[in-house]
Amino acid sequence: MSIIDELITDRLQADVDRANYLTGLWDPEKGWVGTPEELSEWMGGLKGAYNASDLNRVGEAVRYVADRLEGCGYLVQVAPKTDWTVEDIPTAAQLTAYLADVATLRGVLTVLPGNPEVPADMAGLTWREANDIEKILEDVDAVINTMITTFVPCGEAICGEDNL
């Protein structure tokens, strides 16, 4: 179990709708008017919204994938931030760096067909783009796995042997 397994790549419009619905359950007079389960869901950070937990998860995944690439001999320069809190206000420069780290990892190896592009910026972020960011990391990690399992041992490579 790694941070890669925690990445979220299946957000839908329904998640956005649910975020709006659940936030609407905060009644000015009565407080929370939904069920305890719904309150627990809201307090845990909703899938249809982007929270500090999302930024931190992506940051940790960037660190994880970068470490794996370095383990394979690639020199990767990323500087993910993983200590976002609810009180923070992310700035344009911080979010540009956030996407740049993802783009850096995507550029190291040949990506799988269908691997999404890195969003141009975080302004106007949609659920699809949020999925794309994490899908890139998931795919790069998968490529690393394939690469490791197909390393050619030292010596002459011969067709028909184990790895070719």
Next chain:
Amino acid sequence: MLECSDGYRSAIVGDARRIFLKAVIDIIDPDITYGSVSASSESRYSKRVQLHDKDFTAPVKYATLELNRWVLDGSWGVYPDNPAELTDHMGFQSEVLCGEEGAFSTPAWVEMAFSNVSILQACSVYFSDNPEDGIPTDFTVEVKQGGTAYYTRTFTGNREPRVSMDGFTVQNPDAIRVTVTRWSVPFRRFRAVEIVPGIYEEWTQDTICEFSARQETNFSCLALPYGTCTLKMDNLSRRFEPRSKNGVFQSIDERQAIPVAIGVRLADGSVEYKQIGVFYQYNGGWRTGNNGLSMQWDLVDIVGLLAGREFIQPSVLPTTLEGWLAALAAQLGPNFEGHYKVDPAYADLPVTASSAADVAGKKCGDILRFACMATGTFPRADAATGYLTAEPYWYQGNKLDLDNMTAYPTMKANDDLAAITFKLYDGSGTQYIVSGNATAASQTVTVDNPFLHTQAAALTAARQILSTYGGNLLEVTGRGDMSSEIGDVDTVWLDQSSASTGRRRAQGFTFSNGLLKNCPSVLLQADGSFLFEERVVLTESGTWTGPAGVGKLRLILVGPGADGTDGTDGDWDAAGLDGVDGVGGLVWAGTVDINDQQIFSVSVTEAGTIFGPYSSANGQRFPLGYTDIASGASYARTGVKAPLAGSGDGGAGGRGGAQGRRHRETTYGEDGKPNGSKTVIDVRPGNGTVGTTGVTGCAVIYWDKEST
């Protein structure tokens, strides 16, 4: 003419139209000076000065990490690195967030200071209405004076993004503080968009039972009419009851502004508003009726506010047109400084008084008239801004056709003027007499303008004055078009061929029972313009010789209008397409110097109109036609069904043919059984009609009697 969209143009002349009225009631002390804003904590992206910018909209959405606030719907921006680069509407936002239950561990507060407010009897606080931002549920509003709260209102379980308070009186208040203890959504910043020390409400036709407005000017600057507005509304709550000690009546003060806008619903369902003016409370401008159940305000525009006010001289008298307008606006108090507008080409024209004594004791209205008269401009209150405005004539306006008039326009003779007598401020009080437009007229005027020092200056003023005499007045009663401005030159389409023009001198808007109708306008079609008394219109090629002694001509060269294209034939599947209207010809107009009895070759052809070295090809196209205000003639209109030769009008496009209709019918044999089918034609497809041919233009020549 106020700018408006194509959608507005269609909607305002539509057969059925829905009109909306909007008046912003601003009962805030007009002398208020806003001071600092302090707070228990403040985000670096907070815009505290926006707490009194009268923008009540929610903050623009920027992403923060407040729990579940940044919804992935594509609507959230990203804060710039440098808060100074953030120019959007944000309002105040705290740095500190409320906790898990929405409670602030330490109450969060913001306090807005102000001065120069004599009395406060109402106030409002606006919060964000973005659902993601939440609103304060438990909070307190205090009105303070000298650090002590003299009015406190505590809200518990609030559900509204805006709260208003009245029924209190605080003398000389100097701050309003809002203290929040609980927010509706956990982990949120305290956001407020506006704190209003008074009343600032938007009233609509649902609130206003009667409304009328009138705008007027006098282009000659010999008098100073001004705009007025009457608003009558329900006072069922008796908020404006004069006998109520804690009503808001005592807060009504002269110079409080009420912007008024009228809108029309467009085809897409939106409403496009046009502001028709900013009107102000005026001395004795209120009255109650029905034992206080209704309240009526009679308001005036900024010209009316100034007209009767004595001009208090600044330490140094202004020396330009703009300088005088700035000085006049400043007479109304610091909050009116800058509330003026001058055409840039005229702003620096010299307007000087020989001594302070020459303007001593004059009314502001007189100063305004005199400054405009000396510079060839005219005064008005700009509808879009409400500002005091001085501008020269312009030559465009709206089109009025019979469909949008409730009656055929009436025409009557405009006043004539026999002579103008100027008293020149040249040190010796010289009298200078300029003949008027009609020597037989009974009326003469005397101008005692301290800004006119020479005969040349007086002659400039005389041209302006005479341009408003003689000719006709067109009185039109229509459905009302809020994009029309005083000073516009409107074209009145009287039938399919002819049109008349006039400069809009007065107009009214009357709103009753939800309808804008019976709106009167007065268009001035004066012919004393520019002191040119001779005029000839050339519609054929040849030569023209300038009269002996004439050294200056005013020329209007009108090029040929384009043909309207044919409509296409309809077929069984669709109606034919309408042809495109032919555009009116290019128009060049100007005043030129000539030699005595100079001979000019004249060419009026389908290629253009050329008069000596001058050509219509160097002119511009006027979408609604060019109006020769001196004669009332209209040239170079687009899409005219029966254009008159020499007008330069473009022809109307043909109409598309109608769609044909046919259907199949079953046929029956002699035995009564179906044996097939046949096509039955209901309507054959129509043929498109031919577009109208555009016509050649002309050369209109005026010459100046002064130069003879």
